[in-house]
Amino acid sequence: MVRPSTKSEGPQRRRYAKRLAPADRKEQLLDAALALIGERGFADVSIAAVAERGGVTRPVVYDSFAGRDDLLHELIERESARLRAAVDRSMAGIESTAPHEDRGEMLAAALARFLAEVRAVPDSWRLIYFPIDGVPAVLRERLEQARDDLRAPLSCTLGQWLSGKRGAEEVDVDVLVRVIQGIIHTAAQLVLDDPDRFDIDRIITMLKEMLLRAP
Incomplete structure (x- = not known):
């Protein structure tokens, strides 16, 4: 007997963040960093944390900022x-x-x-x-x-x-x-x-x- 296929089988497709214009993406990531600072302080702000809060991957953050210091400076x-x-x-x-x-x-x-x-x-x-x-x-x-x-x-x-x-x-x-x-x-x-x-x-x-x- 052949089992019917289900949507749950097989690898899950990764959900990608909505594509934004570079300026809009930068603003979104700065907003994410600002929210993190308000909750945790500056010490816990990292590229990984901002990426997670913004719903993007780390390379997307690096497309907008050279690194953590650059991000904080612009913020x-x-x-x-x-x-x-x-x-x-x-x-x-x-x-x-x-x-x-x-x-x-x-x-x-x-x-x-x-x-x-x-x-x-x-x-x-x-x-x-x-x-x-x-x-x-x-x-x-x-x-x-x-x-x-x-x-x-x-x-x-x-x-x-x-x-x-x-x-x-x-x-x-x-x-x-x-x-x-x-x-x-x-x-x-x-x-x-x-x-x-x-x-x-x-x-x-x-x-x-x-x-x-x-x-």
Whole structure:
């Protein structure tokens, strides 16, 4: 008696990843690496791990990146560019010519936009606002530089906000910038760590109390 053939017999055919354009494949693999970093830290990110997470073979990853260091370098460059673009979008609409009484509202609105950016892509912002194990020294320096890039637009905006305020000439803007940057840092951590408890409206309400009650 001849046994009927079944689909389960014989070698299983390998499932291949969907073919993507080179630029799209690179973005997909960078996203896979970013997710791995968020879950395990930098130390556990390897070409093999990224390939597995991305559903491709290692040669496919090597088609896009020379190696692990190249992949991580491009990832940090991409995330740093995202941070700068997010800051620019957040600061858009703050006008130095606005009436002084409106500038506190503008600063609060800018922070609300920034925190919305943080909440939209949490894995990206965790690189900036949370310590992650195994960050290579050169990448740590790049991340710190990206965070420090916030100071220039913040200094300009706070200088405009202080313009015309009573006693403004006695304010050390450099110190004020770092204090406000610390507040932004904490606010971003709250939004990332416990967004249901610390929603953006709650944080902005507190900030407005600080800005609008200032003498």
